[in-house]
Amino acid sequence: MTGNVSKDSKGSIHCKYENFQREDKLMTDVTDMKDFLSIGELASMTGVGVHTLRVWEKRYGSPCSQRLPSGHRRYPREEVPRLRAIASALESGYRASKVVRASMEELQRMIGLQPFIEAKSETQSAGQAELMSQEMLIESWVRSVHSYDDDALLSGFHEQWGRHGALNFVVNFAAPLLERLGRGWETGELTVSHEHFASECMVSFLSEKWRQMNIRKQGPTVLIATLPGEAYSLGILMCAVVTSVTRFKVIYLGRDNPLEDIVNAAKNYKPEVIAMSISHTFSPATAESLLFKIRSEVSPKTLMVTGGKGSPCGIPEVSYLTDFDKYYDFLIDLDQEEDLKV
Numbered sequence: 001m002t003g004n005v006s007k008d009s010k011g012s013i014h015c016k017y018e019n020f021q022r023e024d025k026l027m028t029d030v031t032d033m034k035d036f037l038s039i040g041e042l043a044s045m046t047g048v049g050v051h052t053l054r055v056w057e058k059r060y061g062s063p064c065s066q067r068l069p070s071g072h073r074r075y076p077r078e079e080v081p082r083l084r085a086i087a088s089a090l091e092s093g094y095r096a097s098k099v100v101r102a103s104m105e106e107l108q109r110m111i112g113l114q115p116f117i118e119a120k121s122e123t124q125s126a127g128q129a130e131l132m133s134q135e136m137l138i139e140s141w142v143r144s145v146h147s148y149d150d151d152a153l154l155s156g157f158h159e160q161w162g163r164h165g166a167l168n169f170v171v172n173f174a175a176p177l178l179e180r181l182g183r184g185w186e187t188g189e190l191t192v193s194h195e196h197f198a199s200e201c202m203v204s205f206l207s208e209k210w211r212q213m214n215i216r217k218q219g220p221t222v223l224i225a226t227l228p229g230e231a232y233s234l235g236i237l238m239c240a241v242v243t244s245v246t247r248f249k250v251i252y253l254g255r256d257n258p259l260e261d262i263v264n265a266a267k268n269y270k271p272e273v274i275a276m277s278i279s280h281t282f283s284p285a286t287a288e289s290l291l292f293k294i295r296s297e298v299s300p301k302t303l304m305v306t307g308g309k310g311s312p313c314g315i316p317e318v319s320y321l322t323d324f325d326k327y328y329d330f331l332i333d334l335d336q337e338e339d340l341k342v
């Protein structure tokens with residue numbers, strides 16, 4: 001919390017000047033402006049319209065803004081996750097009067113204990129409940145990232161992994177968390193260190209998990225690697241986790257491999273598949289020429305699959321897969337093929 005904002009025992013956010021008349025809520029100290037957002041920024045980060053934000057403030061006193069000497073509103077950044085949760089609650093059928101003043105904890109409690117009394121149909125509410133609780137959970141992880149609380153973050157990962165299983169964890173929790181961190185970084189809500197901190201927690205969690213599952217496996221093999229020059233490793237870690245859920249054994253080369261090492265490993269260990277993750281940092285032309293080279297040097301019996309934001313598609317004999325659900329199906333189908341059966 002900044003000097004001008006505080007939380008009460010319920011976790012509701014208050015600003016220092018909120019009991020004063022509007023003209024007294026002037027922000028004169030603008031030294032910490034990065035902690036505040038304009039109404040337009042708040043609207044675009046939360047999906048709650050500018051007009052609605054003004055109406056809510058007038059009607060419910062929340063979200064509470066402070067005024068610049070020019071009269072423009074400024075909102076504490078801490079309002080972003082709460083307003084996102086409010087937007088989800090409204091979509092699920094709750095009334096504004098019930099949720100606009102609620103704290104994050106109250107919103108979470110509402111969803112946990114009293115799901116969607118006002119929602120339209122049972123199936124719709126079940127789906128929305130799941131989506132909403134997933135979003136809230138990710139917001140709670142983001143709060144742990146804000147406070148560099150690795151115990152909370154890792155125990156949250158363990159809990160969801162145990163509850164939903166490896167594949168669902170990757171698709172529905174790990175990937176959306178990374179997207180959310182990216183948005184937070186982009187808007188200035190999170191710093192580079194927050195992103196590094198969260199990535200490190202995710203890297204160590206996923207590494208430990210896939211390695212446990214890969215121990216003493218005898219199945220057909222998948223060689224997992226990235227192209228030379230790759231800085232990102234979370235894609236291949238998720239790939240290793242999903243591979244480990246199947247009968248396939250992982251040979252993990254990690255990131256940033258010289259091309260000839262990938263080719264040599266493939267020649268020596270004859271994997272059924274080479275799987276690669278290619279981040280946005282690659283230009284399509286570079287990624288394409290590297291993949292062509294590997295494809296031409298590795299046995300045609302070895303299948304190649306790629307994914308990730310920087311992955312080109314349409315390369316002959318290299319399958320581009322958009323997500324890990326498809327990758328999982330691909331491995332399961334491959335495992336059914338006669339010549340892979342032991």
Ligand code: B12
Nearest residue numbers: 175178182186199231232233234235277307308309321327
């Ligand atoms: C984690 C992260 C980092 C970590 C990486 C840690 C690690 N060990 O990998 C660290 C901290 C190192 C980092 C650093 C930086 N980052 Co960064 N980072 C991210 C973040 C949050 C997640 C990236 C990630 O790993 N995503 C997971 C991958 C795998 O997702 P994906 O490519 O979309 O792939 C999906 C699917 O295609 C599929 N998939 C992926 N691979 C594969 C493979 C197979 C086989 C299959 C089937 C499927 C599949 O799964 C994914 C999930 O659905 C993104 C935010 C974002 N929205 O992406 C920013 C982001 C990529 N980073 C960004 C930036 C700017 C940086 C830095 C420049 C910041 C800085 N100033 O230091 C540096 C540059 C690093 C470098 N040398 O290039 C920007 C890039 C903007 C741009 N377009 O240029 C982003 C988009 C954040 C943002 N919104 O601004 N970053």
